[in-house]
Amino acid sequence: MKKILVANRGEIALRVMKSAREMGIKTVAVYSEADRNSPHVRYADEAVCIGAAPSKESYLCGEKIVAVAKSLGVDGIHPGYGFLSENAAFAKLVEEAGVTFIGPTPDSIEIMGSKLAAKEAAKKFNIPMVPGSEGAINTVEEAKQIGAEIGYPILIKASAGGGGKGMRVVNNAGELEEQMQRAQSEALNSFGDSSVFIEKYVGSPKHIEVQILGDNYGNIVHLFERECSVQRRHQKVVEEAPSSCLTPEKRKAIGEAAVMVGKSCAYIGAGTVEFLVDEQLNFYFLEMNTRLQVEHPVTEMITGIDLVKEQIKIARGEKLSFKQEEIEIRGHAVELRVYAEDPLNNFLPDIGKLQQYKKPEGPGVRVDDGYEEGMEIPIYYDPMLAKLIGYGKDRSEAISRLLRAIQDYKIVGVKNTLRFGQFVLQHPNFVSGEFDTHFVGKHYNPELLNSENEDEMNIAAWIAAHLYTKKSNTTTTANQKLSVRKTDWYKNRSSHR
Ligand code: MV4
Numbered sequence: 001m002k003k004i005l006v007a008n009r010g011e012i013a014l015r016v017m018k019s020a021r022e023m024g025i026k027t028v029a030v031y032s033e034a035d036r037n038s039p040h041v042r043y044a045d046e047a048v049c050i051g052a053a054p055s056k057e058s059y060l061c062g063e064k065i066v067a068v069a070k071s072l073g074v075d076g077i078h079p080g081y082g083f084l085s086e087n088a089a090f091a092k093l094v095e096e097a098g099v100t101f102i103g104p105t106p107d108s109i110e111i112m113g114s115k116l117a118a119k120e121a122a123k124k125f126n127i128p129m130v131p132g133s134e135g136a137i138n139t140v141e142e143a144k145q146i147g148a149e150i151g152y153p154i155l156i157k158a159s160a161g162g163g164g165k166g167m168r169v170v171n172n173a174g175e176l177e178e179q180m181q182r183a184q185s186e187a188l189n190s191f192g193d194s195s196v197f198i199e200k201y202v203g204s205p206k207h208i209e210v211q212i213l214g215d216n217y218g219n220i221v222h223l224f225e226r227e228c229s230v231q232r233r234h235q236k237v238v239e240e241a242p243s244s245c246l247t248p249e250k251r252k253a254i255g256e257a258a259v260m261v262g263k264s265c266a267y268i269g270a271g272t273v274e275f276l277v278d279e280q281l282n283f284y285f286l287e288m289n290t291r292l293q294v295e296h297p298v299t300e301m302i303t304g305i306d307l308v309k310e311q312i313k314i315a316r317g318e319k320l321s322f323k324q325e326e327i328e329i330r331g332h333a334v335e336l337r338v339y340a341e342d343p344l345n346n347f348l349p350d351i352g353k354l355q356q357y358k359k360p361e362g363p364g365v366r367v368d369d370g371y372e373e374g375m376e377i378p379i380y381y382d383p384m385l386a387k388l389i390g391y392g393k394d395r396s397e398a399i400s401r402l403l404r405a406i407q408d409y410k411i412v413g414v415k416n417t418l419r420f421g422q423f424v425l426q427h428p429n430f431v432s433g434e435f436d437t438h439f440v441g442k443h444y445n446p447e448l449l450n451s452e453n454e455d456e457m458n459i460a461a462w463i464a465a466h467l468y469t470k471k472s473n474t475t476t477t478a479n480q481k482l483s484v485r486k487t488d489w490y491k492n493r494s495s496h497r
Helices: 010-022 039-043 062-071 088-096 106-113 115-123 140-150 173-191 248-264 296-303 307-315 395-408 418-426 428-432 439-443 451-473 478-486 489-495
Strands: 003-006 026-032 046-051 076-078 154-162 165-170 196-200 206-214 220-232 235-241 269-277 283-289 332-339 356-358 365-369 384-392 410-412
Touching: 003 010, 003 062, 010 026, 010 039, 010 307, 010 365, 010 384, 026 039, 026 062, 046 062, 062 076, 062 088, 076 307, 088 106, 106 115, 106 283, 115 154, 115 196, 115 248, 115 283, 140 154, 140 173, 140 196, 154 173, 165 173, 173 196, 206 248, 206 307, 220 248, 220 296, 220 439, 235 296, 235 418, 248 269, 248 283, 269 307, 296 307, 296 332, 296 365, 296 384, 332 395, 332 418, 365 395, 384 395, 395 418, 418 428, 428 439
Parallel strands: 003 026, 003 076, 026 046
Antiparallel strands: 154 165, 154 196, 206 220, 206 269, 220 235, 235 332, 269 283, 332 384, 356 410, 365 384
8 A cells, every 4th residue: 555545634644654654655635726826735645636625525436535536546545534435326336447445345334333233243242232122113102112111211222323413302201292293303404314213321431432443363452442521412522541430340331342242243443432431330332433433533542443544454455463461551641622712602613714822742742733823724624723732651641631731732823622521621520530421511611611700610629630630640549539528619619690
């Protein structure tokens, strides 16, 4: 594989190209008119404009991308994430053109793209799943019967949905008929497939995902978990590896379950198996993502494995060069996604020019970004500016490094979520690990970010960090946890608002 085309833009395009270059592989960038001056275009050995700014006229045009690949003698295409990365038809088109798709087989993409098919495959391997319907439900009667069996609240989910789209919570039998009809029509409109299924609603779950790698010879390994519970409207904000809640036994069990999900579809390439983890640390298979994820850097930092290089090696037909027992966790990594959004105005995306843009550096700081000072932030694409990763010997050091990096990061010209990230990382519940997928909804209030609260925020941060350090140096006692709660002054303040 001497030349690969990266069918993507921004930070992930640059990220893939850097690993390819280290492997002595030439790179081809494709770009829209809005990205003419983007760093990934300048970094690539060759670059071809494939269309106008809107994604459907450029980055989503599979035929154009394959044509460019053929004309430039490209051996492989890396899709990145988003765009065509989980499009089975595109993967097929690439392979039919005699180019290697650097990703899973079209079959795996198809199976895991349907939540029902994914559950069906996983069931054969006894992977724990949330109680619910065996398959799709078609009538309200069926739904009522399931609801009576498993107990409310329940969730109606679209089989073709994902990432929270097409999910509806139903609290009692009376709401079922209306919610069922809405869910089916929404699924048909959004995904072209009206199939829905039912699951018991897990009230305060953590969202934990496991990275897996499979080669062409049936070898599948896991690279431990990522904790992704800090989300806002199903958009991950902070991710970390490893999770602060799993015991070594649970870590082993969830990793093995993820490998079994990979085996259930003969998975090849890098994939991520998503689980819900309840307060008793029971885990339930949710879905599988058949792409490299945004948050892959935290796994790379704690395992020392370059996932993009592994994807390319697997695509070249190489066997995995490590066994499961050789993969170890070393240290801790926390990632903050930096968005060009206004946290004081409901995270409205902001556009503008990066008048000042200086990245943090130094020990344990990694920045994966796709912008430079002076660039305009285009309105056409995801507003993520960068991923800022803090790495340390333990969670406390990783958090303190990330906080230092946030302070060193200079972004002038667009509103951004750095201060929101600071709020999250300094919050006593985050520091103590006592959080779940409702963290942002439960604890964030825009007024906490305005300046007069800054010193209070810092005091709380100091207390939380001090307690956490004490906690990580000695055994944890209930009253220490209690004291974290008492200092959780945010709650008191927000309660009297
Ligand atoms: C759930 C759940 C609770 N109970 N399923 C969200 C997106 C997709 N990965 C599946 N997701 C969930 N499925 C059951 N049976 C909670 C989530 C979930 C979530 C739900 C609402 C708001 C934010 C969330 C973040 C992560 C996971």
